[in-house]
Amino acid sequence: MEFRTKPLILLLSACSFAILTCIYLFPFSQSSIDGHYQTQQKDSFEAPKSNIWSELSVDEASDVYDFVFDELSHLNLTKHPKSNRDSFINFLETLRPNKTDAVPYLHDDATIPERWAKAAIAQVSDGDPYMVYYMVGPLPVSSETQVLPLEYIFNSGRNYIENPVQDFSSIMRFGLSLAENVSDITQDLLGAVVNTKDPFDPEGLLCWPRGSRIERGGMSMWFQFFRQGAGSGARTILPQGVYIKVDANSNDMDDWSPAQFYYNGVIYDSEAEFRDAWNKPDFRRAAINEDGSWTDTEDFDSKPAGRELPPPVSVQPYGPRYKLDKKQQFVSWFGFEFYITTAQATGLTLFDIRFKGKRVMYELGLQEAMAHYAGDDPMQGGLEFMDSFFGMGKNMFELVPGYDCPAYADFLDSRSYQAMHTYEQPNSICIFEYTADHLLSRHSAQFSITASRNTFLVVRSVSTVGNYDYTIEYIFYLDGTIEVKVRASGFIFGSFFARTNEDEYGHRIQEALSSSMHDHVLNFKADLDVAGPKNDMVRLAWEPLTKSYPWDRPEVEERNTMHIVEYAVDEEIGLDYPKNGGEFYVVLSSEEKNAWGERKGYRIAAGTGMGSPPHLTIVNSTTLGDSARWAEHDIWILQRKDKEPRSADPLNYFTPHDPLIDFTKIANHESLKQDDDSEYDGDLVVYFNLGAHHLPHSGDIPNTLMHTSASSVMFVPHNFADHDASRESVQGVRVQLKGKNSGGFAGEWSTNSDLRSRVARRGDEKKEHKVRYFGATYEEGVKLPLEAFEPDLRKFVSEEIAVTDLTFNGSAAGVWEKKIEG
Structure with a gap:
């Protein structure tokens, strides 16, 4: 080669x-x-x-x-x-x-x-x-x-x-030597030094690089100091205010040397210049970002009213209602059927999703998870992550029963193969059915109330990539809706706060810590086969209209109203969610119609979470180059091709300006028209983004909360069936209201042959059925073990996890520790 x-x-x-x-x-x-x-x-x-x-x-x-x-x-x-x-x-x-x-x-x-x-x-x-x-x-x-x-x-x-880096461990050791050379300065300014004999001394400092530029034969890097944060893994909120730039334009590390120092908003062109300034009496010192109880993710001692009692939990006394083939990782639930698999880079993917025997999607899964920062210091100014590089699947760790998933969930294992080793990730996927605290539907009529429980199926995993835990779940609803949802928690990647900082990039959130604005954009692939492989995409636009109607005249000559206008999406394109939600994006079958002559379809819509999922704010990112052009719009509609199975590759991280997969070559405006002159077969694919514009604030300390960082997209049946498909599967109740005209149910004690009247005969009041359930109910005598409510986690035996550590922007601390200790 x-x-x-x-x-x-x-x-x-x-x-x-x-x-x-x-x-x-x-x-x-x-x-x-x-x-x-x-x-x-x-x-x-x-x-x-x-x-x-x-x-x-x-x-x-x-x-x-x-x-x-x-x-x-x-x-x-x-x-x-x-x-x-x-x-x-x-x-x-x-x-x-x-x-x-x-x-x-x-x-x-x-x-x-x-x-x-x-x-x-x-x-x-x-x-x-x-x-x-x-x-x-x-x-x-x-x-x-x-x-x-x-x-x-x-x-x-x-x-x-x-591969632009031949020996990462040597770079780490070089960083230690840099830090050791200025240990007198760090002791004075930061209150600590690196411990070269034990680089992970809890009282010592870390010194990690962010490569800012790589050229033929060399690179330059900014090193920043961090405190260990060993108690809770809080290193990313313990940055320190000293930065060292290294001139690394030689493959021989012996030729490397510190080029600049940065402290408190000032760049110094050499160590000598930095020392000279430090020794002057008017040298301005910044605050020290110290660890403490404020970085703890839990409080074992507080006792507010109510904490003495456990919270409500969900239970499943009669066992699961879904069917699971664990060997083939195949699931069947109330009309839905699909296969589950995993990959090291992207984690969970679902294949061959069907509903009521009809095809819905061939493939649904993550492609890439990107976070892009902005800031006014040498670390934050060029910070970005492409988490498939670290392994969203490889970092799917064990789920905690009763917490990550209900105690009754089914758990599946995953595995990966790296350099002759097999790594088992037990219980890294869970499947469970859950009933929401809100109904699927309800209606109060004159004589009755009908309430239908909102029960859905969840397939969930959690990928811990350094400082963030991403909960990714695929949710299936009784009406045929599919939701893809991401929630994030964990430590933010904070910026050192100096007096020179302004609120241009974030907020001050601790004595010497500032937040950094950043965009999370997670790209997913949905290969829709709505009732078959031949599909079209349309935009159903809600538009204002002024029109004259004959029944209005002579009182109203023209009526200001609105109507629906259908626009065909006839070439590959990236779309953003419209202002005021003024368009429906619908994928329609080219061949199948329902009983009423309407084309069967699925609508793509922003789902439950913190508003519409975003795309990348930065235009033509200097850092990303062409490696993540999929992040520039909310939704992409493209031709599906075997030679274009993904929107990105993990190794794009190494070559952003010449990536292995360049999305602009996939989304290149090819025709989506199905006609005799086209080779296009009507098989389209949708790429969509989840994520958040994250501006961390004081409430993100110590951890970002999942309910404030949720994002989802829903695929909703649109004329896919002849009526509401959930009606035959949902569990619920119809309660008759008291009144002289109130009565039973269709076919029971009716006064005439009109079975829809639901009016009881006079004198039959004692025979009235006041309540009728659709679906089973719980009976007396249900008994559950304690672990159905609170699993005994003393039995949870799990080995230490070396989570990918991003304190120095993404390198694997677990790897580094092993090499140092070795």
Whole structure:
């Protein structure tokens, strides 16, 4: 393979440096919860088809590892790499089948698609490190199996990126040496020093870099000091006010040297200049950002009225009403059916979603999670994260029963394969049914009240990427609605507060801490197949209208009113949610209609949360380049193609100005018209964004709260059925009201053949049915164990988790700790 080195002009965080060098060292949660309350399904249940998107089995991964080592022996792959100067298999996972191969198997009983693996290999070519994608298959390994460059899914024309950092650990050690050289200054200004013998001394300082520019042969970085925040993982709200810029324009670290210092709004061109200013009596000192009880995420001692009692909880006395095939990870619930799978970069994805036997979506899942900051210091000024790089799936950690999910939930495991290691993530996905505190529907009539419970199904995971915990859930409602929801919690990435700060980028939230404004934009893919693969997208616009109607005249010559105007979306485009909610975005079947002649459809709408989900505020981000153009609009409507399965790739983080997947080449205004002159087959795909414009305030200290950071999009049936599909499945009650004309129900003691009158005969009052339930009710004698209300978490045995640490903008602290300790 020929590699052509190109100049790389990037604004990268140190997170870009860590993962590819050390990802194989991540430890993962290993746990068990013995005997927590879980009602088991009595009847066996099997998926109708195999889960063709499932992650590799342990045996499959082992065979692929052996096969790749043999086939690519010329790369001198090692099983235990020590840096990016070694060649090794970074990770393995399933290469998901193309939709054109999967659909015939799912819907036409064709042969099951071939199974392939995807391998990312860190390899050295001419002394320079690269990350290269390969495809391995078909599986199981046989004489037919091959190792081929995985190229067709990348529109950059290549399947590799050049790794700009060869030895992340040495960079960390360099940062320690920088800090040690100015320990007298940090002791005076910050009240602490780094401990080179124990870099994670709770009383010591950290010194971490943010790569601000990478060019051919070198880079420059800003290092910032942080306090440890070891008690609650609060490092990102403990930044300190000393920054050091390093001139790293040489591959030889011995040539590196500090170039500038920044403190209290002043840049100093050398250490000597900084020292000289520090020694002067008029030197202006900033406050020290110290740890303390204010960073604790819990309060064990407060006793306000009511805390002596436990809160209400949801229980499930009679067991689950959904059916689950755990082996195939297939779910069936009141007309919904779908498969579950995971990927290291993106976490949960659902496939082949059907409702009442009709196709709704082929694929629904996360593509990328981006956070972009702004600020007036060297760290915040270029800060951004692309969390698929760290692994939204790899960082799906164990869920706490009774808290992350109800005690009665079903829990599924996930796994990943990195550098010859298998990492199990037990109980990292939960599935449960829940009844909301508000009704699905209700109505008070003259003689009766009808109330229908709002029960829905949830598939949930939590990805902890450094300082933030992202709860991602897929919610299914009885009427056929599907909601995708994200909630965030955790520590903000704060900025050091100096007297020179203004409120241009945030608020002062502690003695020496300022918040930093930032945008969260999480991109999802929804490959809709509404009643089949041939679909159209329309905008149903609510528009004002002035029109003359014959029944108005002569009193009103013209009436000011409104009407609906349908606009076809006939080319690929990015759309934003309209002002005043004045348009409906609807995906319609091109062929199927309901009983009333209306095309079957699903509407895409902002869901429950903190307003409409946003897109990126920054225009032509200097940091992002072309790596995340999907963040520039709320919704994208595109042609679906096998060669364009994703909007982004984790390795875009390394090459933002020349990404492996350039979304502008996917969203390139191709026609969405279905006509004889077009090769387009009517199979469209929607990419949509969730997230928030986050301006942290004092209420975000110590942690951001989930109900203030929720965002969702809903896919709502629009003429998809002939009537409300929830009516036959919902649980509820009709209560007759007292009155001389009040009576029973249809067909009971009617005064005439009009069964809709619901009026009882005179004299039959004693026979009146005052209440009638639709769906089952609970009976007397229900008994539940204590763990149905409060699982005994003393039985929750879980190993320590090395969460990706973003205190220095995204690098993996767990990796760094291991290397230092080793």
